[in-house]
Amino acid sequence: MRTGFSEILRIGNNLGLSSQVMNEAQLLFVKAYNKKLLIGRGAIKIAVASLYIACRRIGILKTFKDLIDRPELNPKSIKKTVTTLILSFNLKLQTSQPSFFVSSFISQLFLSLSYSIFQEIFPRIFPLKHRHQADHKF
Structure with a gap:
């Protein structure tokens, strides 16, 4: 769990995101942890996906490539994780044009x-x- 929080803070600080975005991402990460969604997925993938969802919910436009800075992560795997989180928590996100x-x-x-x-x-x-x-x- 500590890995996910530190990853959210590290990426958020690198991109200059507000504390509101990082707090919402951390809350979503805790929900995923409590629902045991980290099993079979990496904590880093869940952290990046929750940060992406938090950005979308608050209205900050970031692409997957903006959030990914590790070579072992790719946009396809993050998109699958985002889809899993959206379906698990029944989240509604605005479509981006x-x-x-x-x-x-x-x-x-x-x-x-x-x-x-x-x-x-x-x-x-x-x-x-x-x-x-x-x-x-x-």
């Missing part, structure tokens, strides 16, 4: 495109996102 992550990708690519320009351009590029295939006229 790809457009929310564009500003972080822009900053990673060191582009000089401001977010306000992105908000203006994006709807023009993808105006048909809610139309069905039958609505298109050729």
Whole structure:
């Protein structure tokens, strides 16, 4: 249990997450520990998955790759663990839209495109996102 708490604190501090996110992740980790979900899974996987769920519940957008910093972990195994936690505790998470992550990708690519320009351009590029295939006229 101590391994999971220290992993949550270490990753949270590395990413600059708030104490609210880390506390919620620790509470979720304790619930998983009490329900014996750590059996057959690593404590580190449960810790990373609970940190991901806490970020999503509070509204901080992080990808699996942002949270994983160990070579033995991969996004696929963390996604399976997240799914297990969501189903075990009947959690409801908001779906994240790809457009929310564009500003972080822009900053990673060191582009000089401001977010306000992105908000203006994006709807023009993808105006048909809610139309069905039958609505298109050729």
